Amino acid sequence: MATNYGSKRLVVGAHYGFRDWLSQRVTAGLMALFTIVLLVQVLLPGPMGYEKWAGIFAAQWMKVLTFVVIVSLAWHAWVGMRDVWMDYIQPVGVKLVAQVATIAWLVGCCGWAVQVLWRL
Amino acid sequence: MPETMKARPGANMRLIEALQYRLPIAGVVSILHRGSGMLMFFLLPFVIWLFDKSVTSEISYDTFASAFVAGIGPVPGVLIKLVVLALIWAYLFHAIAGLRHLWMDATHSVSKSQGRSSAIVTVAISTVLTVLLGAKLFGLY
Numbered sequence: 372m373a374t375n376y377g378s379k380r381l382v383v384g385a386h387y388g389f390r391d392w393l394s395q396r397v398t399a400g401l402m403a404l405f406t407i408v409l410l411v412q413v414l415l416p417g418p419m420g421y422e423k424w425a426g427i428f429a430a431q432w433m434k435v436l437t438f439v440v441i442v443s444l445a446w447h448a449w450v451g452m453r454d455v456w457m458d459y460i461q462p463v464g465v466k467l468v469a470q471v472a473t474i475a476w477l478v479g480c481c482g483w484a485v486q487v488l489w490r491l
Numbered sequence: 492m493p494e495t496m497k498a499r500p501g502a503n504m505r506l507i508e509a510l511q512y513r514l515p516i517a518g519v520v521s522i523l524h525r526g527s528g529m530l531m532f533f534l535l536p537f538v539i540w541l542f543d544k545s546v547t548s549e550i551s552y553d554t555f556a557s558a559f560v561a562g563i564g565p566v567p568g569v570l571i572k573l574v575v576l577a578l579i580w581a582y583l584f585h586a587i588a589g590l591r592h593l594w595m596d597a598t599h600s601v602s603k604s605q606g607r608s609s610a611i612v613t614v615a616i617s618t619v620l621t622v623l624l625g626a627k628l629f630g631l632y
Contacts, residue, residue: 396592396593396596399586399589399593400593402586403586403589403590406586420552421545421548421549421552424545424546424552425545425546425552428546448528448531448532448535451525451528451529451532452528452529452532455525455529476532476535477535480535480536480539483536483539483543484539484542487539487542487543487546487547490547491546491547
């Protein structure tokens with residue numbers, strides 16, 4: 372196995388692959404679970420309208436699950452988008468700008484979604 | 492010397508050359524998995540806007556509902572529906588292509604023929620579900 376520490380340490384690329392691989396799958400699983408839970412509640416008997424729709428998200432356990440999914444989505448999208456930038460953008464400066472913009476975009480979206488969720 | 496420091500053999504492929512490649516269906520699913528993910532990433536604020544309007548109050552719920560009919564500002568309702576249809580497709584395709592990966596990981600189903608058949612299943616299921624939900628969105632049933 373090639374030396375990957377000290378002065379020979381590989382300092383580029385996603386050399387922490389397993390953690391990202393696992394986190395992308397775990398966050399995907401949580402989002403799939405959320406989709407099923409939401410779908411079941413939507414399909415429960417009763418006319419669809421504001422009362423029913425907002426009522427689904429008003430329950431405390433659903434708020435917690437939705438919050439977990441918001442964070443999961445941002446994490447999942449970060450791993451995916453960083454892969455995209457690493458594959459297609461070679462100049463280091465441009466890549467850094469794209470990655471920083473991605474983080475800002477996702478953190479901003481998270482903040483907005485959480486604000487909407489917790490004023491219900 | 493790290494792999495990334497070595498000179499690449501030949502020149503990098505240009506996008507136009509890459510587009511001339513005849514991709515197998517597993518390759519098409521792979522690039523669409525990436526494309527659908529990017530689409531959802533860039534439309535994330537629109538999704539949160541829809542969530543915001545739909546849950547905040549009765550009045551905002553009406554704004555949400557009328558976006559699909561009267562549109563949002565100068566943007567006509569039919570365009571909103573088309574964008575939402577694209578999001579529905581992206582979500583379904585991305586989720587099913589992701590489940591395909593989980594299935595591959597769990598059962599070590601990584602042969603060429605399994606990759607091909609699971610890619611066909613991914614395209615088929617996501618297309619059928621998109622058509623069903625799209626028909627509902629456009630009021631066909």
